[in-house]
Amino acid sequence: MNTELLGIIATYGLTLLIGIPLGIYLAKMFAGEKVWTDFLKPLEKGIYKLSGINPEESMNWKQHMKALLTINMVWLVYGFFALIYQDKLPLNPDGNLGQSPDLAFNSIISFVVNCNLQHYSGESGATYFTQHFVFMFLQFVSAATGIAAAVVLFKAFRDKTTTSLGNFWVFFTRSITRLLLPLSVVVAIILAFNGTTTSYEGKDQYISLQGDTVGVSRGPAAGFVAIKHLGTNGGGWFGVNSSHPIENPNYLTNMTEAISQVIIPVAMIFAFGYFIRRKKMAWVIFGIMTLGMMLLLIPTVISETGGSPAIAKMGVSQLTGAMEGKEVRFGPTATAYWSTVTTIISTGSVNSMHDSGMPLTGMYQLIAMMMNCFYGGCGVGILNYFIFIIIAVFISGLMVGRTPEFLGHKVEAREVKIASIIALLHPFIILVGTALAAYTITYFPDANWAVKPANWLNNPGFHGFSEMLYENTSAAANNGSGFEGLGDNNTFWNVVTGFILILGRFLPIIGPVAIAGLLASKKYIPESAGTLKTDTLTFGMMTFVVIVIIAALAFFPALTLGPVAEYFTLIK
Amino acid sequence: MKKYIIQSLRLTGVLMVLLCVIYPLTIAYVGKFSPGEGGGEKVTKNGKVVGYALIGQSFTKPEYFWGRPSAVAYNAAGSGGSNKGPSNPDYLKDVAGRIDTLLKYHPYLKKSDIPADMVTASGSGLDPDISETAAIMQIKRVAAYRKLDERLVAEAVVKNTEGPLFGLFGPSKVNVLKLNVALDELKK
Secondary structure (H helix, E strand, O other), X not given: OOHHHHHHHHHHHHHXXXXXXXXXXXXXXXXXXXXXXXXXXXXXXXXXXXXXXXXXOOOOHHHHHHHHHHHHHHHHHHHHHHHHOHHHOOOOOOOXXXXXXXXXXXXXXXXXXXXXXXXXXXXXXXXXXXXXHHHHHHHHHHHHHHHHHHHHHHHHHHOOOOOOOOOHHHHHHHHHHHHHHHHHHHHXXXXXXXXXXXXXXXXXEEEOOOOOEEXXXXXXXXXXXXXXXXXXXXXXXXXXXXXXXXXXXXXXXXXXXXXXXXXXXXXXXXXXXXXXXXXXXXXXXXXXXHHHHHHHHHHHHHHHHOOOHHHHHHOOEOOOOOOOOOOOOOHHHHHHHHHHHHHHXXXXXXXXXXXXXXXXXXXXXXXXXXXXXXXXXXXXXXXXXXXXXXXHHHHHHHHHOOOOEEOOEEOOHHHHHHHHHHHHHHHHHHHHHHHXXXXXXXXXXXXXXXXXXXXXXXXXXXXXXXXXXXXXXXXXOOOOOOOOOOOOOOHHHHHHHHHHHHHHHHHHHHHHHHHHHHHHOOOOOOOOOOOOOOOOHHHHHHHHHHHHHHHHHHHHHHHHHHHHHHHHHHHO | OHHHHHHHXXXXXXXXXXXXXXXXXXXXXXXXXXXXXXXXXXXXXXXXXXXXXXXXXXXXXXOOOOOOOOOOOOOOOOOOOOOXXXXXXXXXXXXXXHXXXXXXXXXXXXXXXXXXXXXXXXXXXXXXXXXXXXXXXXXXXHHHHHOOOHHHHHHHHHHOEEOOEOOOEOOOEEEHHHHHHHHHHHHO
C-alpha cells in the first residue's frame, strides 16, 4: 500500500486510540470521581480562591448561561481594545501597527467564538503580545467555554430529575487545567523539537545561497500551534496557518496536529455516554458521526489524489495528485485528510490553500461545515448533534405514534421549537450573508472600502461564488478556514461575518443547554415497552437522515451555483 | 450579575498569568534544547549562515536545483499561496508558461517527465522541498552547468532525499537548499 495512504490510516487510528480513553477519563473527571490528575487540585483551589469563586455553589441552566455570557463579554471588550492599541503595547519586536476598528471587531469576535477567521496575517497584523494575551488566551478559554457548556448538558441527563447542574466556573477551569493545558504542553514540545520556533526573537534576516537578502518571520509559535489544534480553534501564528513550514515542519508534526484537533471532539462523545451511564449511546453517536466523516473523507481523497483535470490536459504528470496550494512534505493524501477533519470539526486550520483544491473537494468542505456536527468543535460538536437528536426524536415520535421522549423526559412543543430555530438558524445566516455579498458585488462594485467589491474575488465565475459562500459558511460554523483568495479585510466582510460569527456561536450553545435544562427539570418517566429507544442503531440512522435532509434542502441550490457548476465546466 | 462580572474579571486575570506567561515561557525554555534552540534551525555553508532549513529559497540560476513556484517569491517575512482556483484561465496560462520554461532549460525532457509540484505554487509560498521526481529530472541540467559528472550530482540527490516517516508514512522529499549547499561544498 502506498505510504501516503498508510499515513492517514495511522493518523486516524492513533486519534481513536487516544480519543476514546480520553473521553472515559473526562467523564470521570467532570463527575468528580478519582482520577490521576487529582494532584492538580491545589492549583484549581488557588484559581478559585483568587477569583472569588465558590466551587461548591450549584447553578441552574440559566445561571450557567449568564456566567458563560458574562465572561465572554469581558473578553470581547478587553480584546477589542488590546488589538486596536497593540502598537502601543509591549512585545512588538517587528513594529506592527494597531488593527483598524472594523478588523479588530472581526478578529476579537472570531477568537472569542472559537472560530479564528483571521482577516489579518499573523506576521504583520498581530504582535507577540496580542498573539499571546489575546489570541492564544482565547484559544484556551473559548475551547473551555464550549466544553463547559457541553458538560452542563451532560449533567442534565445524569440524574433523573434535577435543576442543579453543577458549577460553570468549575467545569470551565477544569477543562483548562485537566485537559487543554497539559495536552498543549505535550504537543508544543513535540512541535518545538521538530522545528517550530519558541523564542521571542523578532524577524531575522539572512543572505540566501543565491545572494538575495531575505527576511524571515518567527516568534514563540509552538505553544500557540498546540492549543490552536487541541482547542479546535484553527487560527494560525502565520498567515498561511499550518502550511507554513515553521508552523508545521514535517510529516510527524502534521500527524500530531491532525490528531490533536480530533481527539477532544471524539473524547466528548464518549465522555457524554459514560457520564450519563449509557455507553451504548456513545457508540451509536460515534458510529453515525464516523459514517458522516467517511462519506466526506473518502471522496475528498479520491478527488485530490486524482489530480486536476485541467493540468492533466497539459501533459505533466500528477504522480500523487493535485499540488497547487499544497506542500510536498505532506502530499495530496494527507492534505485531503486534513481538509476533511478541519471542516467536520470546527478547527479551520489549514495545511493547504483550500481555494486551490479541486471543485468537489471544496464542496465536501462546505458540506462538512454546513452539517457541522460530525465530531464537531470542542464541546459544541456534541451540542449541535444534540439538536438533531431532538428533531429526530420528535419526527420518529410522530411517525410511530408515540410521545416523543428523550432519556425519560417528555420532549414537548417548547423544546422542539428551540431545536428547530437553532437548526434553521445555520442555513439562514449562511445564505443571507452570501446573498448580501453577491448583491453588493453586483450593484455596488465601486463602493469605497479597503477592498472594492469589484476586487473581492480572486477567481472568476463559479469559483468566485464559492469563495463568498465558503466565507459565510465558515463564519456560521465557527470554523475559520477560508477560500483565502477572497479580499476579506474590509468593512463589509469584517462587519457581516462578525455578526454571523456571534449568532453562529452563542445561540447554538444556549439552545441545546436550554433544552437540556428544561428536560431535566421535568418528571422522569421510567422506560417501558412503549418508549422510543434513542440508543439504537435505527435511531442513529434516523438522526443521520434528519441531518442530511435538512442540509440538502437548505444548501443544494447554493452548492449547485458554486462547486458543482465549476466541476462540470472543468471536466467538459 | 455583578457577582459574575467580578468573578469573570478576576478569573480572566488569573488565567492570563497561567496561560500567557507561565505556559509560553515554559515552552520557550524547553525549546532552547531543541536543534535550532527555539529560533529555527539554520543551514550553513563553510560556516556562514545561508538560510533556514525549513524555509525554501528562490533558485533561478541554472547551476542550482530549483524549488517550486511561489506566490510570494519565497519572501519569508510573509507567506501565501496563489489561491487560484482550478478552473481559473489566468492561472492555467501561468502553469502552461512554467512548463514551457522547464522544457527550455531541460530539452531532454518530455512533458510527462515533469511532476506537478514543479509547475504549481505551494500553499505557504515557502515550501522547502520538491518531490524526488522533480529533483531527478533536474540532475542532467545541473551537472552540465556545473561541469560535474552526472553520477556525482545524482549521488547528492540520493543523499539529500528524505524517505517517508519511519519508512512507512507520507511522501518522500528533497530539501532544495540542503541539496544545493551540498553541491556547492562538493565543488571546492
